[in-house]
Amino acid sequence: MSTGAGAATLLEVSGISVSFDGFKAINNLSFSIGRAELRAVIGPNGAGKTTFMDIVTGKTRPDEGSVLWGPMSTNLLKRNEAQIARAGIGRKFQKPTVFEDQSVTDNLMMALKAHRAPWRVLFWRAGARDAARVREVAEQVGLAEQLPRKAGELSHGQKQWLEIGMLLAQEPQLLLVDEPAAGMTLAEREQTTALLVALARDHAVVVVEHDMEFVRRLDCKVTVLHEGSVLAEGSLDHVTADKRVIEVYLGR
Numbered sequence: 001m002s003t004g005a006g007a008a009t010l011l012e013v014s015g016i017s018v019s020f021d022g023f024k025a026i027n028n029l030s031f032s033i034g035r036a037e038l039r040a041v042i043g044p045n046g047a048g049k050t051t052f053m054d055i056v057t058g059k060t061r062p063d064e065g066s067v068l069w070g071p072m073s074t075n076l077l078k079r080n081e082a083q084i085a086r087a088g089i090g091r092k093f094q095k096p097t098v099f100e101d102q103s104v105t106d107n108l109m110m111a112l113k114a115h116r117a118p119w120r121v122l123f124w125r126a127g128a129r130d131a132a133r134v135r136e137v138a139e140q141v142g143l144a145e146q147l148p149r150k151a152g153e154l155s156h157g158q159k160q161w162l163e164i165g166m167l168l169a170q171e172p173q174l175l176l177v178d179e180p181a182a183g184m185t186l187a188e189r190e191q192t193t194a195l196l197v198a199l200a201r202d203h204a205v206v207v208v209e210h211d212m213e214f215v216r217r218l219d220c221k222v223t224v225l226h227e228g229s230v231l232a233e234g235s236l237d238h239v240t241a242d243k244r245v246i247e248v249y250l251g252r
């Protein structure tokens, strides 16, 4: 059996468990994702979705198991949160945390700057290359027209896209995105689906989502978590036909 992450696999999580005061929030969970793959992670409240992401990003340490990253199978459990972010794992929380008083351009510039190693930030000046990169990211997330506007004037959906843009400025290989469609209008949700699908052409993208309709539109492999473990995995049709999944969602 291979212990490495392998060529096509970007992240390989094996047999992780973590307990809080004796309660097993994550229980022997294994998960892997490829370099260019979109994955939806679903599961009822308390299934362990947030804790799983906390472990991948280094916020929480598992009691057992391994988290391997990239072609060299780097052991992420030996890295701190900042090192893991720099290694290429970006996380977007549900609530947008953009700087409302700053322009879209400045928000993206700050994200570029934050990505630099601390000693380089000391000598940092926004140059032509950074300006080009900001424009490129804004186009990617559909905000090119909004660059001069204050982030506080954007719609809820646009703020979410700006935050995805701020993640992209940090050039992650894996994006962990928590409930991106929450509170969005139908048109914004459709644009968000298109954005995530496009990003997954050259990134690994994990979307934690409660909204099944949104998951259906993502049209990707789904991992169902329950009581800290993977309950089912496969297409949405496959997992929603699984008796145990139906029981977990409807049987209470």
Ligand SMILES: Nc1ncnc2c1ncn2[C@@H]1O[C@H](COP(=O)(O)OP(=O)(O)OP(=O)(O)O)[C@@H](O)[C@H]1O
Residues within 6 Å of the ligand: 020, 021, 023, 024, 025, 043, 044, 045, 046, 047, 048, 049, 050, 051, 052
């Ligand atoms: N720091 C902590 N201390 C104690 N218990 C915790 C802690 N973090 C999480 N838990 C518990 O672990 C379980 C898993 O929580 P988690 O937040 O990961 O679930 P979730 O799937 O993200 O749920 P939701 O969909 O409601 O956000 C829950 O029962 C939660 O109460």
